Amino acid sequence: MSWQKVLSDKGYRVSGPRRLVMELLAESAQPMTPLEIYQVLSQSGRALGMVSVYRALELLAELGLVCVVYNPNGSSGYVAGSAGHHHHILCKRCHRTITFAGSEDLSDLIRRVEAETNFRVSDHLLQLYGICPKCQKISADPVEDN
Amino acid sequence: MSWQKVLSDKGYRVSGPRRLVMELLAESAQPMTPLEIYQVLSQSGRALGMVSVYRALELLAELGLVCVVYNPNGSSGYVAGSAGHHHHILCKRCHRTITFAGSEDLSDLIRRVEAETNFRVSDHLLQLYGICPKCQKISADPVEDN
């Protein structure tokens, strides 16, 4: 289902700022912060308010159309979200982020932890960090911003 | 190894603010934000500057003595960190957070994702969310702040 349809089915309008933010994130290989999104869009002529970026992200995240991802250093950013249960893997060097399908791989772990802790687990956050194929080729530049 | 020893072995001093922050987090069942830490400590007479809280957290996190955990809603906080590879499980109702040992449970998943994506995975972020034993008993209060 298209993101436009998700919005309108929920009674939200497909407005200019929402479209700009959504399309920019869909094109971007890297997670972006609200400020980065604002700057890129502003500079490319598409004027919109910083506030709208925040509001668009908030709504799109709530609807699952974008996701927050966390960098190992603690900073975070937004990426366009695909449907269904999935997780993200981030390149520590270039920050390229892609999605991988969630699976049952965690169920053993979750069962174990439930038994150990008596928590009842309903949800989880999983992200992998590593080096993407492109950066593996570009041998060893010391880009220390992981 | 005690956190005091970790600090001094690295050439850092075991100062008042660092002790206060570390001990508070060690006692707390819930993750705390810098502001919360500052407020609790200030109100209990132990005066220290907000700035020192930030600096202490930054250093303690760098040394692995405290960890950042993420709430499902996007907010984050600090918890005292145990040694070794571990993850956290958070109660969505009361925010109680405990640690569970990391294991090899993810290795199959990681291998699969490496094969699928050609990333080389070196690290990961994993947190579980659920309901803690205490909150399971307190049947169903609708505390909608997950």
Next chain:
DNA sequence: ACCTTATTGATAATATTTTTCATTAAGCTT
């Protein structure tokens, strides 16, 4: 008890996020 210097804390400077509210435009209804 003294010295050296890492660390603190008050203040100021930045940066980030949220609120407010008059104006604009999305999308339904003719």
Next chain:
DNA sequence: AAGCTTAATGAAAAATATTATCAATAAGGT
């Protein structure tokens, strides 16, 4: 296609959060 209704925007201000500066303090060695 023009008009209407109201969700959504954007500019500005307010509120929060974080970082930088630097003189004063205190941790830990001698």
